[in-house]
Amino acid sequence: MRSVVESLPERISRWLYGLVGLAALPGLCLVLLWRGMRQPEYWAHWSERFLGRPSTADGFSDWQSDRRPLSVKVLWIHAVSVGETRAAAPLIHQWLSESAQHKVILTHMTPTGRATGREIFSQWCQGPQPALVQCFLPYDFPWATARFLKWARPALGVLMETELWPNLLAQARHLSIPVALINARLSPRSRRRLLKARWLSRPAVAGLAGIAAQTARDAEGFRAVLDARLTASSPQAGHGVQVLGNMKFDVSAPDEMRQMGRQWRERLCADASTGAASQLHIWAAVSTREDEERSLLAAWSGALASGRITTRDRLLIVPRHPQRFERVAQLVGEHGFSVCRRSTQWSEQSTASISPAARGVPDTSVLLGDSLGEMFAYLEMADLVLIGGSLLPLGGQNPLEACVIGRPVFFGPYMFNFHEIARELRACGAGTEIQRIGEWIELGQLLLNDPKERAYRSGLARDFSQAHRGAAERTRLFIDAILRAGH
Numbered sequence: 001m002r003s004v005v006e007s008l009p010e011r012i013s014r015w016l017y018g019l020v021g022l023a024a025l026p027g028l029c030l031v032l033l034w035r036g037m038r039q040p041e042y043w044a045h046w047s048e049r050f051l052g053r054p055s056t057a058d059g060f061s062d063w064q065s066d067r068r069p070l071s072v073k074v075l076w077i078h079a080v081s082v083g084e085t086r087a088a089a090p091l092i093h094q095w096l097s098e099s100a101q102h103k104v105i106l107t108h109m110t111p112t113g114r115a116t117g118r119e120i121f122s123q124w125c126q127g128p129q130p131a132l133v134q135c136f137l138p139y140d141f142p143w144a145t146a147r148f149l150k151w152a153r154p155a156l157g158v159l160m161e162t163e164l165w166p167n168l169l170a171q172a173r174h175l176s177i178p179v180a181l182i183n184a185r186l187s188p189r190s191r192r193r194l195l196k197a198r199w200l201s202r203p204a205v206a207g208l209a210g211i212a213a214q215t216a217r218d219a220e221g222f223r224a225v226l227d228a229r230l231t232a233s234s235p236q237a238g239h240g241v242q243v244l245g246n247m248k249f250d251v252s253a254p255d256e257m258r259q260m261g262r263q264w265r266e267r268l269c270a271d272a273s274t275g276a277a278s279q280l281h282i283w284a285a286v287s288t289r290e291d292e293e294r295s296l297l298a299a300w301s302g303a304l305a306s307g308r309i310t311t312r313d314r315l316l317i318v319p320r321h322p323q324r325f326e327r328v329a330q331l332v333g334e335h336g337f338s339v340c341r342r343s344t345q346w347s348e349q350s351t352a353s354i355s356p357a358a359r360g361v362p363d364t365s366v367l368l369g370d371s372l373g374e375m376f377a378y379l380e381m382a383d384l385v386l387i388g389g390s391l392l393p394l395g396g397q398n399p400l401e402a403c404v405i406g407r408p409v410f411f412g413p414y415m416f417n418f419h420e421i422a423r424e425l426r427a428c429g430a431g432t433e434i435q436r437i438g439e440w441i442e443l444g445q446l447l448l449n450d451p452k453e454r455a456y457r458s459g460l461a462r463d464f465s466q467a468h469r470g471a472a473e474r475t476r477l478f479i480d481a482i483l484r485a486g487h
Helices: 008-038 046-051 082-098 111-120 142-152 166-174 188-196 198-206 216-226 255-272 292-306 322-334 375-381 400-405 416-428 437-448 451-467 471-485
Strands: 073-078 102-108 132-136 156-160 179-184 210-213 241-243 281-288 313-319 339-341 366-368 384-387 409-411 431-433
Touching (some): 082 471, 156 471, 179 471, 188 198, 210 216, 210 471, 281 437, 313 375, 322 339, 400 451, 409 416, 409 437, 416 451
Parallel strands (some): 073 156, 102 132, 281 384
16 A cells, blocks of 8 residues: 655645534534435434444444454445446455455445445345445544444455545555545546645545546546646656546346336336337436426427327436435426326336326326336336436436447436546447437437437447446456555
8 A cells, every 4th residue: 555645735734624524514414314304314324424333233243353254355345326336236246256255345425325235235235144234434534434444444445436535545544454446537627626625635546555547538637636747648657547447337237127127118008008019109318317307398398289299209207316206206297297106106017097187288197217226127118318417517427327228328418427428429329419308309209210220329329338348357357456466
């Protein structure tokens, strides 16, 4: 592990950062209380978040470092939410399959990430001595991060994407626990922020045992944080930064999810009395956020009123966050549509029947995907996919799952969190950028009316996904090299 000597300005910066954190403590509590009103899981496990003490009720007692056999080797992986958890799956499965003495501590920041991990890794979480345990990573208070790390004592800590916490990394250095950043990405906005706070961010980045960046642009950004004078071509610009690709390309669609999606579509077609499944067009807007649905529903209503789409078309909305399920259902009703919910009306046996809508608008009964862990099933049943988080300046969401299924992908102008992927999708023809919802409806109709072009675009999406696979294996070798080097 790197020996990092903080300069006086860097030590002062971290001290001031700690004071700001203390001042923010009451606000953090209020945020959790407020979020818990819509998602009660935020009210649980506060001892993990604020004290760094895993809940004894979850069977963590045997995981304390002073009780752990010396032969056990623990890998700690921090995956903030759903996307990072799914991306880490190949790495975790490989680690746990190598040896019975290999264990994993998987930390999260959101309840949905924790629930996703519990679902994906259920086989490893069973029994009195599970191979994998989950908890929330504590907020970046020195007392909490120190307690967590002393309890965990991993052979290696692995942070996913952009999780750089100054106190956490300083405590890891103090305890001689190596920490690597994998699947690392750095948006232009994040890069500017890290450079502005360089007295604080440089020691955190410099103390990492290694950085596995998604792209050359991400790698150059981390090198700039380490030394603004260095460039990617500089002979001194190594610093353990390697470009290994995006692990999210290695996520595979489970067969049972794909089968479920096909069954949903068949039953929906039967309920709609359209006959063959090909006679129904399903437009999916997935991972929508922050009331993006408002403009989506308004455009959909206008397209129905003008006859640009018909009762053969169905709109499927899958919100990004479960705490917004009720809000989206309310928006659907406000725009004069009935709502068919996965959680209540849309069972495994049947789908809700079509009912007349208000305002005299022909009804397509908007489908609401208000469930967790079924994204691949939703994508399988869809013909076209619009990526949420991109219609407002939110940075966009991951379009790769739709590519794995082979669905033509559309996204708005705000994909800065997935800048390189969006650029490559546009370049190869697998993805289309739109400026407004109406454009999605116009271009989507052209595609749906041209089966050959739609099949061609679907093939491009699948080819794009396949061509970029392999990052998970490269990252595993990267981690193995760090462990062998005895960092």
